[in-house]
Amino acid sequence: MSYQALARKWRPRRFTELVGQEHVVRALAHALDSGRLHHAFLFTGTRGVGKTTIARIFAKSLNCEKGPTSNPCGECGACREIDAGRFVDLLEIDAASNTGIDNVRELIDNAQYAPTRGRHKVYLIDEVHMLSKSAFNALLKTLEEPPPHVKFLLATTDPQKLPVTVLSRCIKFNLKRLTPEQIVGQMRAILGAETIAFEDEAVDVLARAADGSLRDGLSLLDQAIAHGGGKLVASDVHAMLGTVERAKVQRLIDILAAGDGAALLDEIERIASFAPDFAQVLDELASLLHRIQLLQLVPAAAGEDDAALLGLAGRLEAEDVQLWYQMAVAGRRDLAIAPTPRVGFEMALLRMLAFVPMSADAAAPTRARPSAQEPKPAPVRG
Ligand SMILES: [Zn+2]
Structure with a gap:
């Protein structure tokens, strides 16, 4: 039996399962349910806050056989294939690892052809700012005259590096870093569902170390569980992170x-x-x-x-x-x-x-404080 990383196993499959980013979900759901859909969306934000997760759920919303809907069924062929990562009309490109590869350009050029199986051909381009120049040109050309069946979902941690010509053609969503409370909440829910015993302090420390990224938090949680031999103990977590209890x-x-x-x-x-x-x-x-x-x-x-x-x-x-x-x-x-x-x-x-009060003895009054009622001692001259 192989161990599946928590971040993968618990990756949200519906908008309602997402942690945080309510502002983005609300806008996307509204667009989907009202049928007024732009053709290009840009998701920005730091690593591990849900950019590609949201984009995948969105792709499912567009192509669900019972849709388009903000609440994809999760059971039809399209939903299941997208969840499994093998839907032919969802083209996922990780620009961080594909820079300069000619076929990215070719893939984007192919946008004009109708989808094979779904309603929409969806391009999910992660770290889009790292596309090669020729791929960018192909993207721009398609963004300028988008075929009606194509949707672009672009994600980046670094929107400053995107040309204005691309930026101006996208609806932008800025994803927020998650608060420690949101990360704690999700970790507790997962630990509960996985029936893993935990100490509150251990979860708090991990959530703070996650620094706003749920994915980083869950990968630290994986490590900590391995460290603790299947449970989550504060002293193990501190030892692992080099922090103090x-x-x-x-x-x-x-x-x-x-x-x-x-x-x-x-x-x-x-x-x-x-x-x-x-x-x-x-x-x-x-x-x-x-x-x-x-x-x-x-x-x-x-x-x-x-x-x-x-x-x-x-x-x-x-x-x-x-x-x-x-x-x-x-x-x-x-x-x-x-x-x-x-x-x-x-x-x-x-x-x-x-700066400790002069008398730390619990019985004695702490620092002598001049109060309004008592006359102040006269300054000593001399
Ligand atoms: Zn479906």
């Missing part, structure tokens, strides 16, 4: 709250021994401070039931959390100009320590 970062905040410099240096040493990406550690620190601040100021929006975080929210002053957050993001920014990343990281934390 949330619990360790939370411990840093604990130590800072206690104002314990020696313990802070010990903990930094322990974290450094994993040779982590210090930028990620500071990111994690900033995100934790954000969650603590939410618990302090807008508990209803925080939705946390993490006892340790609640404890920190109670112990820390809201202003200090603000200040530390600023220091975490500034520290991350300054890592590049620090003598070494480790020094930059340590310095950011020492700066936080320098």
